[in-house]
Amino acid sequence: MTVFDPDDLQAVWLTLKLAGVVTLLLLFIATPLAWWLAHSRKWYKGAVAALVALPLVLPPTVLGFYLLLLMGPHGIVGELTAALHIGALPFTFTGLVIGSVLFSMPFAVQPIQNAFEAMGKRPLEVAATLRAGRWDRFFSVAVPLARPGFFTAIILAFAHTVGEFGVVLMLGGNIPGETRVLSVAIYNHVEAMEYGAAQWLAGGMVLFSFIVLLGLYLTGGKSWKVTR
Amino acid sequence: MNAKAASEIQVSFKLQLESFLLDAAFSAPAVGVTALFGPSGSGKTTLLRCIAGLERATGTLHVDGDTWQDETIFEPVHKRPLGYVFQEASLFSHLSVRANLEYGLKRIPLSERKVPLEQVVEWLGLGRLIERGDPARLSGGERQRVAIGRALLTSPHILLMDEPLSALDTNSKQEILPYLERLHRDLEIPVLYVSHAMDEVARLADHLVLLDQGRVMASGALGETLARLDLPTAHFDDAGAVIEAAVAQHDETYHLTRLDFSGGSLWVGQVQQPFGSKVRARVLARDVSIATQQPHGSSITNILHARIAEIRDEGPDKVIVRLAVGESHVLLSRITRRSRDLLKLSAGMEVFAQVKSVALMA
Numbered sequence: 001m002t003v004f005d006p007d008d009l010q011a012v013w014l015t016l017k018l019a020g021v022v023t024l025l026l027l028f029i030a031t032p033l034a035w036w037l038a039h040s041r042k043w044y045k046g047a048v049a050a051l052v053a054l055p056l057v058l059p060p061t062v063l064g065f066y067l068l069l070l071m072g073p074h075g076i077v078g079e080l081t082a083a084l085h086i087g088a089l090p091f092t093f094t095g096l097v098i099g100s101v102l103f104s105m106p107f108a109v110q111p112i113q114n115a116f117e118a119m120g121k122r123p124l125e126v127a128a129t130l131r132a133g134r135w136d137r138f139f140s141v142a143v144p145l146a147r148p149g150f151f152t153a154i155i156l157a158f159a160h161t162v163g164e165f166g167v168v169l170m171l172g173g174n175i176p177g178e179t180r181v182l183s184v185a186i187y188n189h190v191e192a193m194e195y196g197a198a199q200w201l202a203g204g205m206v207l208f209s210f211i212v213l214l215g216l217y218l219t220g221g222k223s224w225k226v227t228r
Numbered sequence: 229m230n231a232k233a234a235s236e237i238q239v240s241f242k243l244q245l246e247s248f249l250l251d252a253a254f255s256a257p258a259v260g261v262t263a264l265f266g267p268s269g270s271g272k273t274t275l276l277r278c279i280a281g282l283e284r285a286t287g288t289l290h291v292d293g294d295t296w297q298d299e300t301i302f303e304p305v306h307k308r309p310l311g312y313v314f315q316e317a318s319l320f321s322h323l324s325v326r327a328n329l330e331y332g333l334k335r336i337p338l339s340e341r342k343v344p345l346e347q348v349v350e351w352l353g354l355g356r357l358i359e360r361g362d363p364a365r366l367s368g369g370e371r372q373r374v375a376i377g378r379a380l381l382t383s384p385h386i387l388l389m390d391e392p393l394s395a396l397d398t399n400s401k402q403e404i405l406p407y408l409e410r411l412h413r414d415l416e417i418p419v420l421y422v423s424h425a426m427d428e429v430a431r432l433a434d435h436l437v438l439l440d441q442g443r444v445m446a447s448g449a450l451g452e453t454l455a456r457l458d459l460p461t462a463h464f465d466d467a468g469a470v471i472e473a474a475v476a477q478h479d480e481t482y483h484l485t486r487l488d489f490s491g492g493s494l495w496v497g498q499v500q501q502p503f504g505s506k507v508r509a510r511v512l513a514r515d516v517s518i519a520t521q522q523p524h525g526s527s528i529t530n531i532l533h534a535r536i537a538e539i540r541d542e543g544p545d546k547v548i549v550r551l552a553v554g555e556s557h558v559l560l561s562r563i564t565r566r567s568r569d570l571l572k573l574s575a576g577m578e579v580f581a582q583v584k585s586v587a588l589m590a
Contacts, residue, residue: 123320129312132335137306141322
């Protein structure tokens, strides 16, 4: 008996690729943002924090809807990408990545921001008195001390992207190999009354998520502590 | 002591904080330990942070001929060759004890490394601590020793210490003080030591800067400044004088040691130091009584010739007396107003100071 048909395997692969790319991008975007939110005293800091947290409370369809308008042929982003000969972003993998990055942003920013805030300024001051410059302090003290925060951010961002459905449906649709991710594939199977196939995918996802999390937690606690 | 300019630390800072204004200026010799002393909230920690560049105050700062800050220059913290010991040890929890020690060492060029790791390990007794690996396995006092070593290993031109003992319990304090005294003896770099504990200051400092409400009230050599009756330090319950003396004689029978200084000699409980070595003795004002004639049949061994230099009222019932002993030494004596009147004490009188107890500092 064939468990996964090629289309389903493609959806699995696409989902992992999406989550991986999104998580990686989020690390680069969320880290400076979290740093700024943790240390800035600007008056508009609250507004930025609220904006970042917005996807936590908004229905994914709302976010997807606005992104669709923005990136569509008549949206600002859409016109820009057209002018740059990139083409329209909706219903492409890139469009999906952008939507997912925005949607998963708070899950990456907040743990890192909390970690930066929890360590306080003291370790950085100590490092400065020990001749470490700005970037040196950041990489030799702030990042290692914020490790648990990064760890949580990576897990949450990855898991959240894997499990995302609303934004994908609004923005990406259902194009095999391009935007049909796991959650959409499962939805398709259920729509077509193929409960068996849906079971395999859904169960596989549960198992995979559990194993990844378990692995991270088990190795996490110890090996993150550096003994150089 | 009067050599100026290059071998001095000159500080002048202004900083408006939410609740108070720091407006402090002083200069201190670029040798020995200078204590920044004052009650909590007097701005001593803020002043130290300004010197480190951790607070951005306006003003000027010259250390040993180098300008760290003036109208146009503001050297960032990591460019100032200083060592800073915080109240809490603040070791990096993600690094081993050894990596903590080497953090600053690795960041200075080889040509500037004047303090070798082995030397610091020996000074502060860090050998066993390094073997334990994780800073979490050290006690409070041990952590602070590592923090001091970590700061020293950057071969700083000045060492800034912000109440390094205040977060420790009494036992850890007693454990760490000998190390600080040793640094005081052996270290060539100047130390600025923030404290609100008079006994620490009397033990460790050579120079005293007195702070109150963000301003410098007085600055001068420790002995002279502690003996100034116009300053609040002379009116503390544990006010007293500090005398540097030399070990002169050991009395094996009674287990006593005689200390000589230019004003006479003091007998104290036997000390281990060899003949000739310098020790610092602290004599509290409340332990000194005054007699107008040489006392006979007294159990008090330490009786010194003295001349009354100054008398000041201290509350409704007490006065504090500054006594000149020998050429350059001073004792404080706290007596009742009634005794002053009965003995008709006044400035200029020759008297006998009876010293009931002497605390040895090192």
